[in-house]
Amino acid sequence: xxxxxxxxxxxxxxxxxxxxxxxxxxxxxxxxxxxxxxxxxxxxxxxxxxxxxxxxxxxxxxxxxxxxxxxxxxxxxxxxxxxxxxxxxxxxxxxxxxxxxxxxxxxxxxxxxxxxxxxxxxxxxxxxxxxxxxxxxxxxxxxxxxxxxxxxxxxxxxxxxxxxxxxxxxxxxxxxxxxxxxxxxxxxxxxxxxxxxxxxxxxxxxxxxxxxxxxxxxxxxxxxxxxxxxxxxx
Amino acid sequence: xxxxxxxxxxxxxxxxxxxxxxxxxxxxxxxxxxxxxxxxxxxxxxxxxxxxxxxxxxxxxxxxxxxxxxxxxxxxxxxxxxxxxxxxxxxxxxxxxxxxxxxxxxxxxxxxxxxxxxxxxxxxxxxxxxxxxxxxxxxxxxxxxxxxxxxxxxxxxxxxxxxxxxxxxxxxxxxxxxxxxxxxxxxxxxxxxxxxxxxxxxxxxxxxxxxxxxxxxxxxxxxxxxxxxxxxxx
Numbered sequence: 001x002x003x004x005x006x007x008x009x010x011x012x013x014x015x016x017x018x019x020x021x022x023x024x025x026x027x028x029x030x031x032x033x034x035x036x037x038x039x040x041x042x043x044x045x046x047x048x049x050x051x052x053x054x055x056x057x058x059x060x061x062x063x064x065x066x067x068x069x070x071x072x073x074x075x076x077x078x079x080x081x082x083x084x085x086x087x088x089x090x091x092x093x094x095x096x097x098x099x100x101x102x103x104x105x106x107x108x109x110x111x112x113x114x115x116x117x118x119x120x121x122x123x124x125x126x127x128x129x130x131x132x133x134x135x136x137x138x139x140x141x142x143x144x145x146x147x148x149x150x151x152x153x154x155x156x157x158x159x160x161x162x163x164x165x166x167x168x169x170x171x172x173x174x175x176x177x178x179x180x181x182x183x184x185x186x187x188x189x190x191x192x193x194x195x196x197x198x199x200x201x202x203x204x205x206x207x208x209x210x211x212x213x214x215x216x217x218x219x220x221x222x223x224x225x226x227x228x229x230x231x232x233x234x
Numbered sequence: 235x236x237x238x239x240x241x242x243x244x245x246x247x248x249x250x251x252x253x254x255x256x257x258x259x260x261x262x263x264x265x266x267x268x269x270x271x272x273x274x275x276x277x278x279x280x281x282x283x284x285x286x287x288x289x290x291x292x293x294x295x296x297x298x299x300x301x302x303x304x305x306x307x308x309x310x311x312x313x314x315x316x317x318x319x320x321x322x323x324x325x326x327x328x329x330x331x332x333x334x335x336x337x338x339x340x341x342x343x344x345x346x347x348x349x350x351x352x353x354x355x356x357x358x359x360x361x362x363x364x365x366x367x368x369x370x371x372x373x374x375x376x377x378x379x380x381x382x383x384x385x386x387x388x389x390x391x392x393x394x395x396x397x398x399x400x401x402x403x404x405x406x407x408x409x410x411x412x413x414x415x416x417x418x419x420x421x422x423x424x425x426x427x428x429x430x431x432x433x434x435x436x437x438x439x440x441x442x443x444x445x446x447x448x449x450x451x452x453x454x455x456x457x458x459x460x461x462x463x464x465x466x467x468x
Contacts, residue, residue, distance in 0.1 A: 009360075009364070012358075014255070015254070016253060016254045016255035017254070017255060017357075017358065018253065018254055019252065019254075019360065020249070020250045020251070020254070020257065021248070021250035021251060023254065024250065100367075100368075101368065102364060102367040102368060102371075102373045103363075103364050103367070103373075103374055104373075104375065104377075105373075107373075108373040108376065111371060111372075111373075115371060120371065122368035123251075123368070124246075124360045124361075124365045124367070124368040124435075125364070126243075126334070126359060126360055127358075127361070127364060129337075130334040130337050130358040130359070130361060131358045133334075133337070133358070134334075134336060134356035134357070134358040137345060137349060139336045139337075139339075139342040139345075140336055140337055140338075141338065141383070142342065143338075143385075144385040144387050144388055146382060146385070146388070146392075146396060147382070147383040148381070148382050148383075149375070149380065149381040149382075149383075150380055151377075151379070153378050154380070161399070162380060162399070162400075165395070165396070173378070201358075
Protein backbone atom coordinates (compact mmCIF):
# COMPACT_ATOMS: atom_id res chain seq x y z
CA UNK A 1 0.00 0.00 0.00
CA UNK A 2 2.12 2.92 -1.08
CA UNK A 3 -0.27 5.46 -2.53
CA UNK A 4 -1.58 8.26 -0.34
CA UNK A 5 -5.19 9.29 0.03
CA UNK A 6 -5.52 13.08 0.22
CA UNK A 7 -8.80 14.41 1.54
CA UNK A 8 -8.88 17.89 0.08
CA UNK A 9 -11.12 20.81 0.93
CA UNK A 10 -11.76 22.73 -2.28
CA UNK A 11 -13.53 25.64 -0.59
CA UNK A 12 -17.06 27.02 -0.94
CA UNK A 13 -17.28 27.53 -4.70
CA UNK A 14 -14.87 30.09 -6.15
CA UNK A 15 -11.90 28.18 -7.64
CA UNK A 16 -9.66 31.01 -6.39
CA UNK A 17 -10.39 29.84 -2.87
CA UNK A 18 -8.52 26.58 -3.30
CA UNK A 19 -5.34 26.60 -1.26
CA UNK A 20 -1.86 26.41 -2.71
CA UNK A 21 -1.51 22.98 -1.18
CA UNK A 22 -4.71 21.66 -2.71
CA UNK A 23 -3.53 22.79 -6.13
CA UNK A 24 -0.11 21.23 -5.59
CA UNK A 25 -1.62 17.87 -4.64
CA UNK A 26 -3.97 17.87 -7.61
CA UNK A 27 -0.97 18.29 -9.86
CA UNK A 28 0.35 14.86 -8.82
CA UNK A 29 -2.84 12.95 -8.05
CA UNK A 30 -3.26 9.88 -10.24
CA UNK A 31 -6.91 9.50 -9.28
CA UNK A 32 -9.37 12.30 -8.52
CA UNK A 33 -12.47 11.07 -6.69
CA UNK A 34 -15.50 13.08 -5.56
CA UNK A 35 -19.11 12.74 -4.47
CA UNK A 36 -21.74 13.18 -7.17
CA UNK A 37 -25.51 13.22 -7.16
CA UNK A 38 -27.53 10.93 -9.33
CA UNK A 39 -28.07 13.82 -11.77
CA UNK A 40 -24.32 13.64 -12.48
CA UNK A 41 -23.75 16.97 -10.85
CA UNK A 42 -20.56 17.10 -8.84
CA UNK A 43 -19.98 20.49 -7.27
CA UNK A 44 -16.60 19.65 -5.71
CA UNK A 45 -15.24 18.62 -9.10
CA UNK A 46 -16.64 21.74 -10.77
CA UNK A 47 -14.86 23.92 -8.20
CA UNK A 48 -11.51 22.22 -8.76
CA UNK A 49 -11.90 21.63 -12.51
CA UNK A 50 -9.16 24.05 -13.58
CA UNK A 51 -6.62 22.24 -11.46
CA UNK A 52 -7.36 18.63 -12.34
CA UNK A 53 -4.73 17.19 -14.68
CA UNK A 54 -6.10 15.97 -18.03
CA UNK A 55 -4.65 12.49 -17.56
CA UNK A 56 -5.98 11.96 -14.05
CA UNK A 57 -8.39 9.05 -13.59
CA UNK A 58 -11.75 10.55 -12.62
CA UNK A 59 -13.76 8.62 -10.06
CA UNK A 60 -17.23 10.06 -9.39
CA UNK A 61 -19.02 8.38 -6.50
CA UNK A 62 -22.77 8.66 -6.66
CA UNK A 63 -24.15 9.28 -3.19
CA UNK A 64 -27.91 8.63 -2.99
CA UNK A 65 -29.66 11.64 -1.43
CA UNK A 66 -32.07 9.51 0.61
CA UNK A 67 -33.06 10.36 4.16
CA UNK A 68 -32.22 6.83 5.30
CA UNK A 69 -28.52 6.42 5.77
CA UNK A 70 -27.89 2.95 4.44
CA UNK A 71 -27.83 3.70 0.68
CA UNK A 72 -25.17 6.37 1.22
CA UNK A 73 -23.25 4.04 3.54
CA UNK A 74 -23.21 1.42 0.82
CA UNK A 75 -21.92 3.97 -1.68
CA UNK A 76 -19.08 4.95 0.66
CA UNK A 77 -18.25 1.28 1.26
CA UNK A 78 -17.87 0.83 -2.48
CA UNK A 79 -15.82 4.01 -2.85
CA UNK A 80 -13.49 2.94 -0.04
CA UNK A 81 -12.86 -0.42 -1.72
CA UNK A 82 -12.10 1.23 -5.07
CA UNK A 83 -9.78 3.74 -3.43
CA UNK A 84 -7.91 0.99 -1.56
CA UNK A 85 -7.41 -0.77 -4.86
CA UNK A 86 -5.91 2.36 -6.46
CA UNK A 87 -3.65 2.94 -3.44
CA UNK A 88 -2.43 -0.67 -3.64
CA UNK A 89 -1.37 0.05 -7.23
CA UNK A 90 0.81 2.95 -5.99
CA UNK A 91 -1.60 5.58 -7.16
CA UNK A 92 -2.18 8.76 -5.14
CA UNK A 93 -5.84 9.52 -4.73
CA UNK A 94 -7.36 12.94 -4.09
CA UNK A 95 -10.88 12.99 -2.65
CA UNK A 96 -12.46 16.39 -3.25
CA UNK A 97 -14.69 17.87 -0.56
CA UNK A 98 -16.76 21.03 -0.86
CA UNK A 99 -15.61 23.46 1.81
CA UNK A 100 -13.48 21.76 4.44
CA UNK A 101 -13.16 17.96 4.68
CA UNK A 102 -13.99 17.74 8.39
CA UNK A 103 -16.52 20.55 8.76
CA UNK A 104 -19.66 18.54 8.09
CA UNK A 105 -17.92 17.18 5.00
CA UNK A 106 -17.98 13.85 3.20
CA UNK A 107 -14.43 13.02 4.26
CA UNK A 108 -15.47 11.50 7.57
CA UNK A 109 -17.15 8.65 5.77
CA UNK A 110 -13.92 7.73 4.02
CA UNK A 111 -11.78 8.37 7.08
CA UNK A 112 -13.81 5.99 9.18
CA UNK A 113 -13.38 3.30 6.54
CA UNK A 114 -9.76 3.86 5.54
CA UNK A 115 -7.89 5.38 8.47
CA UNK A 116 -5.40 2.78 9.62
CA UNK A 117 -5.65 0.83 6.37
CA UNK A 118 -4.09 3.57 4.24
CA UNK A 119 -1.89 6.64 4.51
CA UNK A 120 -4.35 9.53 4.73
CA UNK A 121 -3.53 13.24 4.57
CA UNK A 122 -6.06 15.97 5.10
CA UNK A 123 -5.92 19.41 3.53
CA UNK A 124 -8.23 21.85 5.31
CA UNK A 125 -10.21 24.28 3.19
CA UNK A 126 -12.27 27.45 3.38
CA UNK A 127 -15.75 26.68 4.70
CA UNK A 128 -19.01 28.11 3.40
CA UNK A 129 -19.42 29.41 6.95
CA UNK A 130 -16.62 31.95 6.80
CA UNK A 131 -17.27 32.58 3.09
CA UNK A 132 -20.83 33.57 3.97
CA UNK A 133 -19.59 35.98 6.64
CA UNK A 134 -17.21 37.47 4.08
CA UNK A 135 -20.09 37.89 1.63
CA UNK A 136 -22.04 40.04 4.08
CA UNK A 137 -18.93 41.69 5.57
CA UNK A 138 -19.92 40.91 9.10
CA UNK A 139 -18.11 38.88 11.78
CA UNK A 140 -19.60 35.49 12.60
CA UNK A 141 -19.40 36.34 16.27
CA UNK A 142 -17.96 39.34 18.06
CA UNK A 143 -15.05 39.20 20.48
CA UNK A 144 -15.77 36.54 23.10
CA UNK A 145 -19.21 35.59 21.87
CA UNK A 146 -20.09 31.95 21.46
CA UNK A 147 -20.70 30.80 17.89
CA UNK A 148 -23.03 27.89 17.29
CA UNK A 149 -23.27 25.89 14.11
CA UNK A 150 -26.75 24.44 14.02
CA UNK A 151 -27.80 21.83 11.44
CA UNK A 152 -31.34 22.62 10.31
CA UNK A 153 -32.54 18.98 10.30
CA UNK A 154 -32.43 18.98 14.13
CA UNK A 155 -35.85 19.30 15.74
CA UNK A 156 -37.11 22.62 17.14
CA UNK A 157 -36.92 21.26 20.69
CA UNK A 158 -33.15 20.90 20.26
CA UNK A 159 -32.55 24.12 18.35
CA UNK A 160 -34.80 26.44 20.39
CA UNK A 161 -32.85 26.45 23.68
CA UNK A 162 -29.55 26.73 21.78
CA UNK A 163 -30.79 29.82 19.95
CA UNK A 164 -32.33 31.37 23.03
CA UNK A 165 -29.05 31.08 24.90
CA UNK A 166 -26.89 32.82 22.34
CA UNK A 167 -26.88 35.79 19.97
CA UNK A 168 -24.68 34.37 17.16
CA UNK A 169 -25.46 31.23 15.20
CA UNK A 170 -25.09 29.82 11.72
CA UNK A 171 -27.75 27.47 10.42
CA UNK A 172 -26.48 24.97 7.89
CA UNK A 173 -28.11 22.22 5.77
CA UNK A 174 -31.20 24.41 5.47
CA UNK A 175 -32.87 22.95 2.34
CA UNK A 176 -36.39 21.70 2.92
CA UNK A 177 -36.33 22.85 6.56
CA UNK A 178 -36.43 26.53 5.61
CA UNK A 179 -40.01 27.41 6.56
CA UNK A 180 -39.72 25.73 9.94
CA UNK A 181 -36.39 27.39 10.68
CA UNK A 182 -37.72 30.81 9.77
CA UNK A 183 -40.63 30.38 12.16
CA UNK A 184 -38.23 29.30 14.88
CA UNK A 185 -35.95 32.29 14.33
CA UNK A 186 -38.94 34.64 14.59
CA UNK A 187 -39.77 33.04 17.89
CA UNK A 188 -36.22 33.34 19.29
CA UNK A 189 -35.77 36.94 18.20
CA UNK A 190 -33.04 36.27 15.62
CA UNK A 191 -35.16 36.72 12.49
CA UNK A 192 -34.97 40.53 12.07
CA UNK A 193 -31.16 40.45 11.77
CA UNK A 194 -30.76 37.06 10.09
CA UNK A 195 -29.25 36.97 6.61
CA UNK A 196 -29.49 34.17 4.07
CA UNK A 197 -26.41 33.67 1.91
CA UNK A 198 -26.94 31.38 -1.07
CA UNK A 199 -24.19 29.94 -3.27
CA UNK A 200 -21.49 31.87 -1.40
CA UNK A 201 -18.53 33.03 -3.54
CA UNK A 202 -20.01 31.82 -6.84
CA UNK A 203 -21.57 33.89 -9.60
CA UNK A 204 -24.93 32.74 -8.26
CA UNK A 205 -24.27 34.23 -4.83
CA UNK A 206 -27.34 35.93 -3.40
CA UNK A 207 -27.71 37.74 -0.10
CA UNK A 208 -31.21 38.16 1.29
CA UNK A 209 -32.56 39.22 4.67
CA UNK A 210 -34.41 36.24 6.08
CA UNK A 211 -37.68 38.11 6.39
CA UNK A 212 -37.61 39.10 2.71
CA UNK A 213 -38.19 35.52 1.56
CA UNK A 214 -41.77 34.89 0.49
CA UNK A 215 -43.52 31.82 1.90
CA UNK A 216 -43.12 28.97 -0.52
CA UNK A 217 -39.79 30.41 -1.68
CA UNK A 218 -36.77 28.43 -0.55
CA UNK A 219 -33.07 29.27 -0.62
CA UNK A 220 -30.52 26.92 -2.17
CA UNK A 221 -27.03 25.97 -0.99
CA UNK A 222 -27.48 28.42 1.78
CA UNK A 223 -26.27 29.33 5.22
CA UNK A 224 -28.37 31.50 7.52
CA UNK A 225 -26.25 33.80 9.64
CA UNK A 226 -28.11 34.80 12.77
CA UNK A 227 -27.47 37.69 15.09
CA UNK A 228 -29.71 38.88 17.85
CA UNK A 229 -29.85 42.58 18.40
CA UNK A 230 -27.50 44.68 16.39
CA UNK A 231 -24.68 45.05 18.86
CA UNK A 232 -21.68 47.16 17.99
CA UNK A 233 -18.77 44.92 17.05
CA UNK A 234 -16.15 47.55 16.34
CA UNK B 235 -10.82 57.24 -2.64
CA UNK B 236 -9.86 54.72 -5.29
CA UNK B 237 -7.68 52.18 -3.54
CA UNK B 238 -9.25 48.99 -2.21
CA UNK B 239 -8.77 47.54 1.24
CA UNK B 240 -8.49 43.75 1.12
CA UNK B 241 -8.98 41.93 4.39
CA UNK B 242 -7.17 38.67 3.74
CA UNK B 243 -7.25 35.44 5.71
CA UNK B 244 -3.79 33.89 5.50
CA UNK B 245 -4.77 30.63 7.15
CA UNK B 246 -3.59 28.93 10.34
CA UNK B 247 0.18 28.90 9.80
CA UNK B 248 1.38 26.80 6.87
CA UNK B 249 2.04 29.19 3.94
CA UNK B 250 0.68 26.48 1.62
CA UNK B 251 -2.73 27.10 3.14
CA UNK B 252 -3.03 30.56 1.65
CA UNK B 253 -5.64 30.62 -1.07
CA UNK B 254 -4.94 31.36 -4.71
CA UNK B 255 -6.88 34.58 -4.32
CA UNK B 256 -4.87 35.75 -1.31
CA UNK B 257 -1.66 35.20 -3.25
CA UNK B 258 -3.04 37.04 -6.27
CA UNK B 259 -4.03 40.08 -4.20
CA UNK B 260 -0.66 40.20 -2.46
CA UNK B 261 0.98 40.40 -5.86
CA UNK B 262 -0.68 43.79 -6.52
CA UNK B 263 -0.99 45.24 -3.01
CA UNK B 264 0.91 48.49 -2.60
CA UNK B 265 0.66 48.35 1.17
CA UNK B 266 0.70 45.24 3.35
CA UNK B 267 -0.60 45.88 6.87
CA UNK B 268 -0.88 43.44 9.77
CA UNK B 269 -1.26 43.26 13.53
CA UNK B 270 1.93 42.89 15.54
CA UNK B 271 2.67 42.46 19.21
CA UNK B 272 4.96 44.79 21.06
CA UNK B 273 7.74 42.22 20.76
CA UNK B 274 7.67 42.87 17.00
CA UNK B 275 6.34 39.43 16.32
CA UNK B 276 3.72 39.37 13.58
CA UNK B 277 2.47 35.89 12.87
CA UNK B 278 0.19 36.87 9.97
CA UNK B 279 3.11 38.48 8.14
CA UNK B 280 5.33 35.46 8.81
CA UNK B 281 2.72 33.17 7.27
CA UNK B 282 2.41 35.28 4.12
CA UNK B 283 6.08 36.29 3.89
CA UNK B 284 6.86 34.32 0.71
CA UNK B 285 4.08 36.11 -1.15
CA UNK B 286 4.70 39.71 -0.13
CA UNK B 287 6.30 41.70 -2.94
CA UNK B 288 9.71 43.20 -2.09
CA UNK B 289 8.59 46.73 -2.97
CA UNK B 290 5.36 46.65 -0.93
CA UNK B 291 5.11 49.21 1.87
CA UNK B 292 4.98 47.24 5.14
CA UNK B 293 2.68 48.59 7.82
CA UNK B 294 2.88 46.73 11.12
CA UNK B 295 0.25 47.82 13.61
CA UNK B 296 1.18 47.18 17.22
CA UNK B 297 -1.86 46.00 19.12
CA UNK B 298 -1.38 46.21 22.90
CA UNK B 299 -2.22 42.87 24.52
CA UNK B 300 -3.96 44.44 27.51
CA UNK B 301 -7.13 43.04 29.02
CA UNK B 302 -8.80 46.48 28.86
CA UNK B 303 -10.03 47.20 25.38
CA UNK B 304 -9.24 50.86 24.98
CA UNK B 305 -5.50 50.60 24.15
CA UNK B 306 -6.27 48.18 21.30
CA UNK B 307 -9.16 50.38 20.15
CA UNK B 308 -6.80 53.33 19.95
CA UNK B 309 -4.34 51.26 17.91
CA UNK B 310 -7.09 50.29 15.44
CA UNK B 311 -8.23 53.93 15.22
CA UNK B 312 -4.71 54.89 14.22
CA UNK B 313 -4.43 52.01 11.75
CA UNK B 314 -7.74 52.95 10.13
CA UNK B 315 -6.58 56.54 9.63
CA UNK B 316 -3.29 55.42 8.07
CA UNK B 317 -5.08 52.97 5.79
CA UNK B 318 -7.56 55.64 4.66
CA UNK B 319 -4.65 57.85 3.78
CA UNK B 320 -3.06 55.13 1.63
CA UNK B 321 -6.38 54.42 -0.09
CA UNK B 322 -6.81 58.12 -0.86
CA UNK B 323 -3.46 57.98 -2.64
CA UNK B 324 -4.79 55.21 -4.90
CA UNK B 325 -2.89 52.49 -3.10
CA UNK B 326 -4.40 49.05 -2.58
CA UNK B 327 -3.97 47.87 0.97
CA UNK B 328 -3.93 44.24 2.13
CA UNK B 329 -4.62 43.65 5.82
CA UNK B 330 -3.38 40.20 6.82
CA UNK B 331 -5.40 38.16 9.29
CA UNK B 332 -4.36 34.87 10.85
CA UNK B 333 -6.93 32.22 9.91
CA UNK B 334 -10.08 33.81 8.54
CA UNK B 335 -10.80 37.55 8.77
CA UNK B 336 -14.27 37.20 10.28
CA UNK B 337 -13.82 34.12 12.46
CA UNK B 338 -12.75 35.87 15.64
CA UNK B 339 -10.23 37.79 13.56
CA UNK B 340 -8.82 41.29 13.72
CA UNK B 341 -10.65 42.35 10.56
CA UNK B 342 -13.84 43.32 12.38
CA UNK B 343 -12.04 46.20 14.05
CA UNK B 344 -11.08 47.65 10.69
CA UNK B 345 -14.43 46.86 9.09
CA UNK B 346 -16.33 48.73 11.78
CA UNK B 347 -14.13 51.77 11.19
CA UNK B 348 -13.81 51.70 7.41
CA UNK B 349 -16.88 50.02 5.94
CA UNK B 350 -18.77 52.68 4.05
CA UNK B 351 -15.77 55.02 3.94
CA UNK B 352 -13.71 52.74 1.69
CA UNK B 353 -14.08 49.92 -0.81
CA UNK B 354 -13.49 46.79 1.26
CA UNK B 355 -13.09 43.23 -0.04
CA UNK B 356 -12.82 40.22 2.18
CA UNK B 357 -10.97 37.03 1.30
CA UNK B 358 -11.97 34.16 3.57
CA UNK B 359 -9.25 31.82 4.79
CA UNK B 360 -8.70 28.45 6.42
CA UNK B 361 -9.38 28.68 10.16
CA UNK B 362 -7.32 27.10 12.91
CA UNK B 363 -10.55 25.32 13.80
CA UNK B 364 -10.68 23.12 10.72
CA UNK B 365 -6.88 22.91 10.59
CA UNK B 366 -6.92 21.44 14.09
CA UNK B 367 -9.52 18.88 13.06
CA UNK B 368 -7.33 17.96 10.08
CA UNK B 369 -4.33 17.56 12.39
CA UNK B 370 -6.10 14.93 14.46
CA UNK B 371 -7.99 13.45 11.50
CA UNK B 372 -11.32 13.66 13.21
CA UNK B 373 -14.51 15.49 12.21
CA UNK B 374 -15.37 18.58 14.25
CA UNK B 375 -18.89 17.28 14.62
CA UNK B 376 -20.60 14.25 13.17
CA UNK B 377 -23.56 14.39 10.79
CA UNK B 378 -26.25 16.60 12.33
CA UNK B 379 -24.47 17.33 15.58
CA UNK B 380 -24.27 20.89 16.82
CA UNK B 381 -20.79 22.40 16.91
CA UNK B 382 -20.05 25.10 19.44
CA UNK B 383 -17.13 27.46 19.33
CA UNK B 384 -16.49 28.54 22.89
CA UNK B 385 -14.06 31.34 23.78
CA UNK B 386 -12.16 30.32 26.92
CA UNK B 387 -12.30 33.79 28.56
CA UNK B 388 -16.04 33.31 29.14
CA UNK B 389 -16.91 32.43 32.74
CA UNK B 390 -17.66 28.86 33.81
CA UNK B 391 -21.31 29.77 34.45
CA UNK B 392 -21.67 30.56 30.74
CA UNK B 393 -19.59 27.69 29.39
CA UNK B 394 -20.87 24.91 31.66
CA UNK B 395 -24.46 24.68 30.37
CA UNK B 396 -23.24 24.99 26.76
CA UNK B 397 -20.89 22.05 27.23
CA UNK B 398 -23.42 19.97 29.13
CA UNK B 399 -25.93 20.37 26.31
CA UNK B 400 -23.69 19.19 23.50
CA UNK B 401 -21.07 16.57 22.67
CA UNK B 402 -18.92 18.56 20.20
CA UNK B 403 -17.19 21.83 20.99
CA UNK B 404 -14.02 23.70 20.16
CA UNK B 405 -12.47 25.91 22.81
CA UNK B 406 -10.52 28.84 21.43
CA UNK B 407 -8.42 31.64 22.98
CA UNK B 408 -7.28 29.20 25.66
CA UNK B 409 -4.06 30.89 26.89
CA UNK B 410 -4.06 31.65 30.58
CA UNK B 411 -7.49 30.06 31.05
CA UNK B 412 -6.16 26.55 30.50
CA UNK B 413 -6.28 25.18 34.06
CA UNK B 414 -9.81 26.44 34.62
CA UNK B 415 -11.02 25.05 31.29
CA UNK B 416 -9.50 21.65 31.98
CA UNK B 417 -11.29 21.47 35.33
CA UNK B 418 -14.52 22.44 33.62
CA UNK B 419 -14.13 19.79 30.90
CA UNK B 420 -13.54 17.13 33.57
CA UNK B 421 -16.78 18.19 35.20
CA UNK B 422 -18.80 18.11 31.96
CA UNK B 423 -17.44 14.75 30.84
CA UNK B 424 -15.55 16.02 27.79
CA UNK B 425 -12.04 15.74 29.23
CA UNK B 426 -11.26 12.07 28.48
CA UNK B 427 -11.73 12.59 24.73
CA UNK B 428 -10.53 16.20 24.45
CA UNK B 429 -7.46 16.88 22.34
CA UNK B 430 -5.24 19.95 22.48
CA UNK B 431 -3.80 21.04 19.13
CA UNK B 432 -1.04 23.64 19.38
CA UNK B 433 0.41 25.64 16.48
CA UNK B 434 -1.74 23.75 13.95
CA UNK B 435 -0.12 23.16 10.53
CA UNK B 436 3.26 24.66 11.51
CA UNK B 437 6.48 22.80 12.26
CA UNK B 438 5.73 23.42 15.94
CA UNK B 439 2.40 21.58 15.73
CA UNK B 440 1.82 19.40 18.76
CA UNK B 441 -1.13 17.15 19.51
CA UNK B 442 -1.74 16.18 23.12
CA UNK B 443 -4.66 14.55 24.93
CA UNK B 444 -5.99 17.13 27.38
CA UNK B 445 -5.44 14.91 30.37
CA UNK B 446 -1.77 14.39 29.50
CA UNK B 447 -0.91 18.01 30.31
CA UNK B 448 0.79 18.39 33.67
CA UNK B 449 -0.56 21.03 36.02
CA UNK B 450 1.41 24.22 35.57
CA UNK B 451 2.03 23.29 31.93
CA UNK B 452 0.11 25.43 29.45
CA UNK B 453 -0.47 25.01 25.71
CA UNK B 454 0.28 27.80 23.23
CA UNK B 455 -1.66 28.95 20.16
CA UNK B 456 -4.01 26.11 20.82
CA UNK B 457 -7.51 24.90 20.15
CA UNK B 458 -9.09 22.24 22.36
CA UNK B 459 -11.34 19.92 20.40
CA UNK B 460 -13.92 18.35 22.66
CA UNK B 461 -16.00 15.27 22.10
CA UNK B 462 -18.10 13.49 24.63
CA UNK B 463 -18.23 9.76 24.42
CA UNK B 464 -16.52 8.15 21.50
CA UNK B 465 -19.43 7.78 19.14
CA UNK B 466 -18.95 6.15 15.77
CA UNK B 467 -18.87 8.78 13.06
CA UNK B 468 -18.39 6.58 10.03
